[in-house]
Amino acid sequence: MTLEELLTELKKAEAFEKKRLNRVDNKKDEIRATLEDVLSVAHDEDIESRIGKMRLILNELLEKQKSIKFSDLSSPLDRTGMLMAYLAILFLATRKEIWIEQEEFFGEIFISRGSIMSGDKEILEAALFASGEPLDIGQLKNLVRGKNVRELLRQLADEYIARDSAIEIKEMDSRFIMQVKPEFAEKVRSIAPKELRSPVLRTLAMIAYHQPITVAELVDRRGPATYDHVRELEESGFISAVQHGRTRLLATTQRFAEYFNLESGDPEAIKRK
Template sequence: MSELEIIEAALFAAGRAVSLEKLAKISGKPKKTILSVLRELMEDYASRETGMEIVDLGERYVMQVKPEYSELIRMVAPKELSAPKLRTLSMIAYHQPLLQSDLIEMRGSGAYEHIRDLIERGFVDSVPCGRSRQLSTTLLFADYFGLKRNDPQAIKEKIIGLLKEDAGQSEINRWIGKKTVAVTPMYESLMGMCGIKDYLVINAYSPSKEDLSRLLEVDVLVISAGYLEEVRQHCDGEILEMHSTTFEDLIEAVSTIAEELQDEVNPETVEKTLDNLRETRGKYLSSTLLIKKKVQPATDMVSKIVNDLNLGVSADGVLIAPDYGTSKSGAKIGKGAEILLPTHRTVEGDLFRRVCLKYDAVLDGLKKIED
């Protein structure tokens, strides 16, 4: 038998990638000779009208069905990993090294059987780690999925790339164990403040058919405070109610999201955002020190801003009211007000800008009156 025939037979029989060193040992020839044979064999298969190919995975070689024929032969191919086991494997690969206890928390007790099978198949390594075990992928895993190396970052990118071909972001999140986060349009800027890049924007208050369908996929939904009962009938996920009237509201909102969505936020972005909010609030408080006029808030919203600015309050003080004039119930708000505050009904922009505009309106208005 020639070296070429031996190498071809070895790759066919292996059914997975074989190292150059192993092939050299099987043939009894030097690596340099086997490398030359492999190149000849790869060129031969590339020139044939055949459904097979030989792929170089970096000093590991595999004989496999060409990608364009994969779907055609699926019905006659051996049964591989079930969808639940594949999802468990994907989560190990994406989060590796991953504690078994953390995986069970994400996937449930049924994952114990998945882990045993994946270890037996040689896709996953398991080593003791405290009271649990640490799970990671193997070289065989890389071979199976056509990766040149068993590199965690490359594997993570490969998983996301494969899922994006056939799935939306929420489906990708489910496969890799991340939460699907959604916000109402007004709170989209809050995601940027927390460094969250993957999220959905949904009108949860009066949802369209498309919005209703998307709400069923949501794990965590961020909404304005006061709408919980209205939104709960559409969403089974966790609902976070947020206030955004004052800087203290924004600080609390960012802190809450950072605590509730630890795996989704960017800690550095959260820290910078909180520092900026506290610094900006401090500057506004400094501006109020010289203001002697007392104020009369027309609504609870105005009261929150006045209190956050440490302004004096009096029944005969300067009347401050929101600029919408009429409440949802039709009541007149702040008739004769000397200062009107811009609200979300009249101002567009991110949450930070909206709060600044409210504070500016109060302080600028008081300064004009005092002058």
């Protein structure tokens, strides 16, 4: 069944209900619907925003049950709200995000999870979050083979827009990144983790593997630049330092374990990694 045919059936159902209640005459002109009508309504009512909101609602409901009734979604809505909810569902169905079934004319519409609403977006979302840096299409395709990655990412980005999130998904030179919106970035900059330069990261790795280790021993192994590395790592909260004679003894902190997703901050457990 095409989108146009589904909309025509909706118009027929509305006309049938109007006739039953003696509110309006059952005119053929009121039954006909075209794709131009849909596009006009969609433009006027910002249908993409409504699709994003409907997607969030359906995702949440379909996590708890295999299918839901359209009447359960539309019961609190007025006529315009019901029409827009129905349009949003039709668009989601044409994009294969959901399946819709109706056993008889004017009967209940049942909505279930489609081929795209299957956890693939969540996998891409997790990848973007975990990476913290732009990922190209090739990298993401390896995670959800055989799926339209660009379409999934577009839907994911729309969901963040629909819920007015402080996080956004952006495409830059055919690579995708999850980031804080510019208007919020400055406000959280002071608590955001700073990227470690390669030399500093190597110094941190040596501390983690040889801890507890003195600054003097570390300088012997890594050179004079180590003093700056140690200061930077202390400021970032990755290492702690306690006085040890004329030098200081270094070890990793709990923040180190959390940042690198380790199960334990115990030095011996870290060494085994």
